[in-house]
Amino acid sequence: MLALALLALPSLAWAASGAHSHPHSAVNAAATAATSKQPAPTAAYDRTTWQGEEQIKDPNAECTYYSYPPVNAIIGSYPAIWKTADLSAAGISADDKALFRALNATIPQIQPRGDRAGNFQGVVYDGNSDPDCWWTYTRCTTPKIASLQDDVTKCDQPNTWGFTLDDGPNCSHNAYFDYLNSINQKATLFYIGSNVLDWPLEAQRGLADGHEICSHTWSHPYMTSLTNEQAFAELYFSKKAIKQVLGITVRCWRPPYGDVDDRIRFIAEALDMRTIIWNADTDDYNWVTQGLPAIRKNYQSILNNQSAGAYDDSGVIVLTHEIDAGTMQLSQEFLPQIMKQFTGGVLPVAVCMNNTEPYVEQSSYVYPNYAQWAAGTRSVSLAAPTAAPNSGRLILDAQASGGVTISGATVSTAPSASAVKQMKTTGSTSSQAAATTAAKSGASQAVVPGLLALFGVLATGLAL
Known part of the structure; x- marks a missing residue:
């Protein structure tokens, strides 16, 4: 057996990009990081609905905090914004705690590793046998626990680009989303729960525009570093926030940094969420440190691989981000060429999977299947995003027996x-x-x- 010690992983530009700013801690770093100018006055804007919010085109005004009563009504029942989630906050319900207790005894006995920032100094892991299917170490995507589903890593259809955007909702995404609307392009949006409560109207716009919504945890930690309670809370409260702000119950998630093992997969599947990874990475979140030309080379490398026939048998799911103006600029810059080369389509993961009903609320939200998408169908049957400030308790299956x-x-x-x-x-x-x-x-x-x-x-x- 070969046991190898992991060193600290490189720190990511994401942590310093403004994504940690959170109005609910009276801090609005996103706006100040975006520009040194004073934010535009927002009194003339309607900041009570997503329709009003999408009319704001000045990024400074977009990233000026607004008070949203439905979120104010529920914020006390959640963990602290942008802190590692757990069940210790005073307002967390007895029901939420009981759900974790019911699950905890069944979770695989796999010890946490490293810390939430990705420092694995001193961690020893058998990379040869890879007993826990730890993606960060081995890029394993087929769980060793037989009952767990494989991670989704690619589109099955040839020459398809699985279009995913992590770390939203971004407070200044209106111009970019206007562009996506202008070309009738949809994506899979992996929402961070803390961002959903910070920027709820932006979150609602993503759904209203016809994008697929998935979870990206509560506060974006390396998940394998967490205790069982923390991992549960990171997944559960992100899902709950999306439900209460958007009115949908998501069934997919992406681990931050791809950091997942069978213990975390188990908890995610217990919460009815399929793990979505990727098989191509633009590294766009690192543009601040690497520079835009370096990230353009990463995009071009994927395009070159397509030209060389790398995706003639099956497509690609690409890691890109909604995180800031730079990542959205790069996406907008490359999308025309991507759409030209990837003749199978540029599409959300749900369409890749022929999953026309990606949420529990099946009858209200119906997406095209792949054949419909390939034929040009982009319309999505969507109920209006609906904040639900009084639905703090997520109802369980009343027909289930035992337990x-x-x-x-x-x-x-x-x-x-x-x-x-x-x-x-x-x-x-x-x-x-x-x-x-x-x-x-x-x-x-x-x-x-x-x-x-x-x-x-x-x-x-x-x-x-």
Whole structure:
């Protein structure tokens, strides 16, 4: 066995880019980092709806903090903005804590490594056997725990570009999103929960424009460094924030820096979220330190690979960011050539996966499948984004049997592996019939707990 010690990973420009600014701590570094000029007056703007917010074209005005009553009403029930999430805040509900307790005993016994900033100094890991499928060390994307799904890393269709934008919603994205609208282009947006509560109207615009929404954790840490409680809270509260601000229950997430192992995958799947990685990286978040020409070379390298036939069998999911003006500028600069070369399409991950109903709220949100997208369909059936300040309690699957009871709803603690597979294949996280059928077939018990039903919307639904 070869045991290797990890050194500290390079610090990322992301941490200094203004993404940590948060109005709810009375700090608005994003605006001051964007420009040295005074912000434009915002009194004339409608900052109560996403429709009004999208009319602001001055980045300084966009990044001037506004008060949004629906968020003010719920902020006390969340962990501190931009701090590592846990369950210690006074306003976190007993239900939220009980959900973690129900899950914790089933989580794989894999120890945390390093710290949230990516310092793995002194960590020893067997890279040969890679027992925990630790992506940061080995780029492993096929879990060693058999019941866990493989990470999504590519588009199956040839010459496709899976278009993803991390770290949003960015406070100054209106001009960029206007551009995406002008070319009828959609992406998968990986939202950070703290950003959603800081910039809720910007978050709502992403959904209203027809983009796919996924989670990118609560505060953007290296996830494998966290305790079970912290990892649960980072995933759970990001998902909850998106639900309460946008009205959708997401079923996908991307680990910050790609840092994931089977313990974190397990917690994510328990919360009904598929892990999405990438197989090409523009390194665009590093443009501040590396310079724009260096990042342009990274984009061009992917384009050159396409020209050389690298994606003739299957496409690519590309890591890019909404993080600041530089990353959005680079994306806008290269999109015309990307769309020209990637003849299979530039598309959200859901379309890559032929997943027309990416949220629990299936009937209200229907996206094109790949064949429809390739034929030119871009329209998305969307209910209006709806802030839900009074729906602090996420209703559990009332039909599930056994396990822990939360506020009158019960959640199973151990569906079978085949039931889990069937639930995910059919897109239903609340199908007790599927679990019953699988159980009758003699399927073995899965390690994934029944919290797959956690965010399921049944007859009781969510109090929107």
